[in-house]
Structures are given as C-alpha cells and as structure tokens.
Amino acid sequence: MLKKINLGLVALVLGFGLIATQSAFTTNRATTFWAYQPNQDNNLRDYSKYMHTSEPSAQCTDDNAPLPCVIEVPETVTTQSDLQAFLAGKTDNEILALSAQRTPEQ
Incomplete structure (x- = not known):
C-alpha cells in the first residue's frame, strides 16, 4: 500500500513540475497600436478612423x-x-x- 501512495505522490510532483516548466516559458502577449483620427462624428467604434502605427505618438497628451x-x-x-x-x-x-x-475633443 505504501508503494501505491509513493507512486501517486511521484505522479503528482511530476505533474506540478510539468506545469511549472510550461508556465516558465510562456511569453508576454505582444501588442500593436492604432492611432485614432478624430473627425466631426467621433465614432470610436468606426475602425476606418484608425491608422496602424508602430508605437504611441509622442503628440498624445495624458488628459x-x-x-x-x-x-x-x-x-x-x-x-x-x-x-x-x-x-x-x-x-x-x-x-x-x-x-x-487621450486627445482633446475636436
């Protein structure tokens, strides 16, 4: 009976070890940026009002x-x-x- 318990314990330790090694190699999710081009309707959900950009604009203000x-x-x-x-x-x-x-409303 003791051997069955030890075998279960070994399997449990190996399982946790596998989880730990897999999570250690996950990478952070990478992101990309889209710059909003305001206009008179200012519909934030209008995808055509955004331009793909490699990084946030230095002209953006933090208001x-x-x-x-x-x-x-x-x-x-x-x-x-x-x-x-x-x-x-x-x-x-x-x-x-x-x-x-954010950018001020135009």
Missing part, C-alpha cells in the same frame, strides 16, 4: 478627454478588418480603456 489618441490591441490586429472584428461589440468606455493617452 482625460473623451477621445483615445492611440489604442493598444493584440499584435494579431494588423489590418482594418482585424480591427473591425476586434472593436465589434465594444463600448466607447471599453475602447477608451485601451488607450492610456
């Missing part, structure tokens, strides 16, 4: 205006159609939460 400057999205969102699918169903507040930087 709490109601518009995003640059939103940060998963790296897989690289085309306008990807962005359209990503923004589908999101509220303005959810989109604003993707942007740490």
Whole structure:
C-alpha cells in the first residue's frame, strides 16, 4: 500500500513540475497600436478612423478627454478588418480603456 501512495505522490510532483516548466516559458502577449483620427462624428467604434502605427505618438497628451489618441490591441490586429472584428461589440468606455493617452475633443 505504501508503494501505491509513493507512486501517486511521484505522479503528482511530476505533474506540478510539468506545469511549472510550461508556465516558465510562456511569453508576454505582444501588442500593436492604432492611432485614432478624430473627425466631426467621433465614432470610436468606426475602425476606418484608425491608422496602424508602430508605437504611441509622442503628440498624445495624458488628459482625460473623451477621445483615445492611440489604442493598444493584440499584435494579431494588423489590418482594418482585424480591427473591425476586434472593436465589434465594444463600448466607447471599453475602447477608451485601451488607450492610456487621450486627445482633446475636436
């Protein structure tokens, strides 16, 4: 009976070891950026109002205006159609939460 318990304990330790080694090699999720181009309607969910950019703009300000400057999205969102699918169903507040930087309303 003691051998059955030891075998179970060894299997449990190996299982935890496998989990620990797999999680040690996971990478952080990479992101990409889309710059919002404000216009008269200021529809934050209109994917065509965003331009793909390699990094946040230095011109963005950190005030709490109601518009995003640059939103940060998963790296897989690289085309306008990807962005359209990503923004589908999101509220303005959810989109604003993707942007740490805001631009004044125009």
